[in-house]
Amino acid sequence: MSATTAEHHDEHHDEPAKGWKRWVFTTNHKDIGTLYLWLSLIMFFIGGAMALIIRAELFSPGMQITDPGFFNQMTTMHALIMVFGVVMPATVGLANWMIPMMIGAPDMALPRMNNLSFWILPFAFAMLASTLFMDSGGPAAGWTLYPPLVLQGGTSFAFVIFSIHFMGISSVMGSINIVATIFNMRAPGMTLLKMPLFVWTWLITAYLLIATIPVFAGAVTMLLTDKFFGTSFFSAAGGGDPVMYQHIFWFFGHPEVYILILPAFGIVSAIIPTFSRKPLFGYASMVYATASIAFLSFIVWAHHMFTTGMPLAGELFFMFSTMLIAVPTGVKVFNWVATMWRGSLTFETPMLFAVGFVVMFTIGGLSGLMLAMAPIDFQYHDTYFVVAHFHYVLVPGAIFSIMAAAYYWLPKWTGNMYDEKLGKIHFWTSTVFVNLLFFPMHFVGLAGMPRRIPDYNLQFADWNAVASIGAFGFGFAQLIFVWVVIKCIKGGEKATDEVWEGADGLEWTVASPAPYHTFSSPPEVK
Amino acid sequence: MNSTFRWFVAALGGFWATLGAGLALAEEPSTLNMPQGVTAISREVYDLHMLVFWIVCAIGAVVFGALFYSILKHRKSQGAVAATFHESTAVEIVWTVIPFIILVAMAIPAAKTLIAMEDTSNAEVTIKVTGYQWKWHYEYVGEDVGFFSVLNAEHNAARKVGSGIDVSQYEHYLKDVDRELVVPVGKKVRFLFTAADVIHAWWVPDLAVKKDAIPGFINEGWAIIDEPGVFRGKCAELCGRDHGFMPVVVRAVPQDEYATWLAGQRGEAQAEASAAEREWSGEELIARGEGVYNTNCASCHQGQGQGIPGVFPAIAGSAVATGALDAHLDVIYNGVAGTAMAGFGAQLSDLDIAAVVNFQRSAFGNSADGALQPADVAALR
Secondary structure, three states: OHHHHHHOOOHHHOOOOOOHHHHHHOOOHHHHHHHHHHHHHHHHHHHHHHHHHHHHHOOOOOOOOOOHHHHHHHHHHHHHHHHHHHHHHHHHHHHHHHHHHHHOOOOOOOHHHHHHHHHHHHHHHHHHHHHHHOOOOOOOOOOOOOOOHHHHOOOOHHHHHHHHHHHHHHHHHHHHHHHHHHHHOOOOOOOHHHOOHHHHHHHHHHHHHHHHHHHHHHHHHHHHHHHHOOOOOOOHHHOOOHHHHHHHHHHHHHHHHHHHHHHHHHHHHHHHHHHHOOOOOOHHHHHHHHHHHHHHHHHOHHHHHHHHOOOHHHHHHHHHHHHHOHHHHHHHHHHHHHHHOOOOEOOOHHHHHHHHHHHHHHHHHHHHHHHHOHHHHHHHOOEHHHHHHHHHHHHHHHHHHHHHHHHHHHHHHHOEOOOHHHHHHHHHHHHHHHHHHHHHHHHHHHOOOEOOOOOOOHHHHHHHHHHHHHHHHHHHHHHHHHHHHHHHHHOOOEOOOOOOOOOOOHHHOOOOOOOOOOOOOOOOOO | OHHHHHHHHHHHHHHHHHHHHHHHHOOOOOOOOOOOOOOHHHHHHHHHHHHHHHHHHHHHHHHHHHHHHHHHHOEHHHOOOOOOOOOOHHHHHHHHHHHHHHHHHHHHHHHHHHHHHOOOOOOOEEEEEEEEOOEEEEEEOOOOEEEEEOEOHHHHHHOOOOOOOOHHHOOOOOOOEOOOEEEEOOOEEEEEEEEOOOOEEEEEHHHOEEEEEOEOOOEEEEEEOOOOEEEEEEEOOOOOOOHHHOEEEEEEEOHHHHHHHHHHHHHHHHHHHHHHHOOOOHHHHHHHHHHHHHHHOHHHHOOOOOOEOOOEOOOOOOHHHHOOHHHHHHHHHHOOOOOOOOOHHHOOOHHHHHHHHHHHHHOOOOOOOOOOOHHHHHOOO
16 A cells, blocks of 8 residues: 555656557556446447347348348347446446546556456457357357357357456456455545445445356356367256256346446436435435345346246245345435435436436336246246346446446546537437337337347337337437547537536546546545 | 426326326237236236236336426426435335335235246146257157147248248248147146257247246146137247247147047058158159258258358258268268257158158259168168
8 A cells, every 4th residue: 555655656657658558558547447438439339230230130020131140149249248348348447437536546456457457358359259250150149158059159159258258357357456446545534434326336346246257257167168078067968957057147147237237326326416416315225225236136046047947936036036126226216316306406418318317227127027026027038028128227227327427527537528419419319219229129028029039920010110210220329429529538618627516526626637647645535 | 408308208108108008908919018818827927917017107107206396396497406405214214115015015916826827736638848949849748649840831931031022921920830739728738848959938928838948857837728719929048040930839729629639640640650661762752851851951051052151061062961871861860969960860750851861962963862761761760
């Protein structure tokens, strides 16, 4: 700790290096945060392009453009990229930028490891994407990689597993760094229960990652040995059990859902108080609710597997434990509404996205409650109803919160205000199209359309056409965001240090744009 | 902006009202909602679904109501001054306890239905359902009747990329099969689910039955169908390239009709078995083999035997199909371990295996004649 502080008095480290070396060799949390965010944005368009291929095929009945095998590669890669390449890097990027500034630390605790955990990722994704150009093609068994189907793929599967290991190593290193930073580098007076909620949610997220990524790594390693080294972990013919893979996968997979959404809770809990000009309602209960959700996330995994033929006792247990998650999640939504209640509200773009998040995440949460009910889940499972559900929590949920965060902190990052008018256009077009895209999926799912199919009966045609129109509208609306970001970096109205009238927190006490090094000497937190 | 918000709130309210009314009034088969189905269980499931749906709508109405009230009334532009409260133990306890009570109220009927669904005892008819890539096999346990059920051949031709066939002419596009699963009405039918290759899921919404078919394991489900009719479903678990093309069709018929049908099936099976015993000409076998190929092989090896490079080997000009007959038969009969090539010995009759081998050796520019007889295949068994 004292060594770290001393180093920062070294004058040579005050200015960023010039040219590409700055980005390759950087150990600065702001630079690394920026790298993560750009990677996430690029992957967002790659994963989005895959989604548009899917939606183009599904625009009308009959097979028009894709081979069914390629269609399966698209659904699989779209999911892997969006989960591991967009939402996770974006929230890690935000953590890198904001956590040190929020807790009054000069940088992340482990800056060199920080560099490594970012720079692994572009290679991991390049390797994953390269499988699409190999003879045996990309993975096509869905992002859950269920055996035995996934083992039917060709040799490119080894590259998929290797890239997943790389992503996992990156996530675990990033998480260790965040935990170390939060526990060791808080400014004097910044007690745990004074930390901004974004710091809290990330602290808990980091623990979820450290606990579950190794489990996932174990699962895919067993797939690797089943495929290439003759083991039979998941093959009944050799004494194994294909369902065991699903248990191991979802023991990782369900906490993973909260890994994607808890940082979003933190972001929204920062933005809503600012634009309500009122402190966050129920700060302590927000912290406890986050911790409860994290705990419960470990004991609900098999609700993804109700149709696998679990014993009745198992089905009952996982139904009840899953329903229980509605309680702390409800507390969070109620607290956000109570924060806005009798506030003095304004609706700049970050607030629009945050309110959009609360409304549409809640829609996804409510359909989640329906899915928790095992006897009706048999009807919902593996249909478009499920697709609608998790896209509501992930797109107008997680992605909207990331957009909100970007608009909220862009002035602090660049020193310039973004174009408010364009931001609002971005929000409204995104909101209209995202609902056109995902709401009809509830209908076709209930009416009997399974997920992961490239072709369907006429009865589903109308709503699929609507969803496809929504998809293209939403996709192209995101180009507005790119334009806003570039414009904001290039110039614009100068931002004040506080930026927002109601903003509270250490990050608003430093200059805009934030200097390359902040809090070289720790601030006083009262 | 204020008028925009009013408009937005009105639109949102209108949307939910329309949605609710639409769901309540929707005719069956609905394109908006789950079918009520034709079993006591499926109706219970539907009622539970609607109960939970209205509960979440009510919760949504309260939460969104408060939120939009705030958005309208507590705006800075309306002169709102921020209050300073930021916690209230009483309120927080209330909104922890009330949702908990609602959840308990939902969990009780759900648990009851679940327990009923899992009770497969006292079945009168047992059918073993085996998932294959990409078809279903039905075996009437103890009745000596069993057959494969695959996608309707016309639909199968129409669904190919660039087929030039308008799929909208088929009412049951992708929801029709060559041979339906016939079951008696009013009897408890138990299904045993398993699979031969990868995991599939057998789903018929009208029966509220969806269960994974897992290789090496047997799952159970059941249904008592109230009324005669045809009920259509699909495979629900991603099972490879033709996952979207393995429908389920269940035909429920009165008991006497069911008995007649069963007897007919036995007769057909016998006729087929005796047909395999006679000597077949090469032309006859090759002609039959084309149909077998299109149903069983073309999904992967493609319509002209060209395969998909790197994924599925070509038949046209391949070393296997132009090489030794024994080795070719071995691949078809036993499959290739560690690949998607299944062993068709367990799936096809001697006649069909002989037919398809001869077809593959003589089609797509391969030039052998139809030398393999059903009896040669029978010798392997």
